[in-house]
Amino acid sequence: MHGTGTIYKRCGCRDPLTGRQRGSACPGLKRRGHGSWYLALPQPATAAHRATRLRRGGYPTRAVAAHALARLRDPELVSSGALMSCAQWLGHWYATVEPHLRASTARGYRKHLQQYLVPLLGRELLCELTHDRVQQAFDMIVRQHRDSGRPISGNTLRRIQATLRAALNAAIRRGMLTANPARYLDLPRTPRPHPVVWTDARVAEWLRTGQRPAVAVWTPVQTATFLARISDHRLYALYHLYALRGLRRGEGAGLRWYDIDFTARTLTITRQLQQRERGRLEVCPPKTAAGERTIALDSGTIHILVIHRNQQRLEKIAAGELWNESEYVFTDRYGRPLRPDHIGHTFQTLVRASGLPPVRLHDLRHGAASLALTGGCDLKVIQAQLGHSTIVTTADTYTSVLPQTAHAGAEDTARVIIDAARRISRSIRQQPKRRHRRTKPRSAAHAVTRTPVAA
Known part of the structure; x- marks a missing residue:
């Protein structure tokens, strides 16, 4: 193997x-057209990677392989690091x-890399x-999911694209690329799912x-x-708070006792608890400002939270020296904060045991918005x-019109028309009646006979 690379021919x-x-x-x-041309270029060892050989093949002629x-x-390509593989x-x-990302964002990036981007693009050179x-x-991702009977949504595809674009934008900033090939992809569009009620x-x-x-959203009875x-x-x-006040999963997990004012009857959200790889918990700011x-x-x-606090005190006594003083409202039996994944899994277990139609834990947030709307709350409240940062998100995504609210709206609309019709009928009855004079019919003697005019 020469230090500057070599070209050879082979077949399958x-x-x-x-x-x-x-x-x-x-x-x-030796026959023309049999096999393809390949190249091999040695890659020196770096601090992050050992020495390797870069191989590329499938070139139709020796000249094309030599040009590649x-x-x-x-030298510019080598110095910029663009000979690095995508993986x-x-x-x-x-x-x-990763150290600068929210736990949920890092988890999403890691899933996109491991499940999609590295298997499909990892062998490609960055410069190619x-x-x-x-x-x-991305077309392959769509086909694989369709063939498995689990179609992938357009929103998920765009999140995978966003991950790749972020990685390639970083390569552009380092001079490894001049343009981002992940832009302007033709991806299927799917409408944003709107919450529907379990009628x-x-x-x-x-x-x-x-x-x-x-x-899906439960009805008030459900x-x-x-x-x-x-x-x-x-x-x-905890699940009472999710269902009635619409907390995010990490917000409920991150609540501390001093976030609750029992006198003023308020709850303050200043942070959330998120889960990184290997179950490590991390305190993060809320999703938005x-x-x-x-x-x-x-x-x-408030009464339910007081009962929960008393129950936690009994668990502290039972745990003895094993208790962890964490100040969290919702903990395990030893005072340790709950993992958000555990909260979600426990919720699904309780839903299955209840016999009710299935909903996700996040669907309780949609349901809380719909319950507040049914209770007469203003959208701004x-x-x-x-x-939410904007009221558009609240109105378009999170509120569903429950059946009783829809029926009440229909009755109110009909009542407007009925009341208007009654007012019109009342005004007609109150108008004075006109007296019409009867005209005597003309006799035949007074009738005027028209004589036809000769042409």
Whole structure:
């Protein structure tokens, strides 16, 4: 192997006796058109990677392979690091940005890299990555999910694209690329799922087919039924807060006792608890600036939190020296904060045991917004309660019109028309009646006979 690289020809023919590929030893390589041209270029060791050989192949002629080798030996290309494979660059980029990411963002990036981007694009050289090659990779993602019977949504594809774009933008800033090949991809569009209510008809359809909406909301009766059936659970107060006040999962996990003002009946959200790899917990600020908020609590919720605090004190006595003084409102039996994943898994277990139609933990947030709307709350109040940056998100995504609200609206609309019709009828009855004079019919003698005019 020469230090400046080499070019060779090989094919995929197999030896009939051993079954191994003949490669460069195939006697048919002397024939024109048999096999392809390849190149090999040694890569020196770096602090992050050991010495390797860069191999590329499939070139139709020796001249094309020689041109590719000359390009890969370009000093500027070598010095910029663009000869790095996509797998190497994506790994390096993630290790660089991971300490500065929210736990949920880091988890999403890691899933996109491991499940999609590295398997489909990892062998490509960074300097050879093109828009067409990236488009082919995303088309493959769509086909794989469709063939497995689990179609991937357009929103998920765009999140994967956003991860790749962020990594390649970092490569552009370092001079390794001049343009981002992950831009302007042709991705399928899917409408944003809108929460639908578990009406009796939808529940019957779910029981018959097993199909459920992407985002589903319980009715007030279903929500009350769920809370009644888990009233003896040690985390009842947590799921009560999720269902009635619409906290995010990490916000509920991160609550501390001094965030609750029992006298003023308020709850203050200043942070959330998120989970990184290997279950490590991390305290993060709320999702948005509007997420830092103070939420009003009703007297019933305050009473439930008082009961929960007394129960936690009993658990502290039972744990003895094993108790961890963490100041968290919701903990395990030894005072340790709860992992958000544990909260979600426990919720799904309770939903299945309740016999109610399925919802996600985050769907309780949608349901809390719809309950507040049904209770007569203004959209601006609901926006502040949920911690949304804009009222558009509250109105378009999180509020569903519950059946009783829709019926009340229909009755109110009809009442407007009925009242207007009554006013019109009343005004007609109150108008004075006109007296019409009867005119006597003319006699035949007074009738005027028209004589036809001759043409």
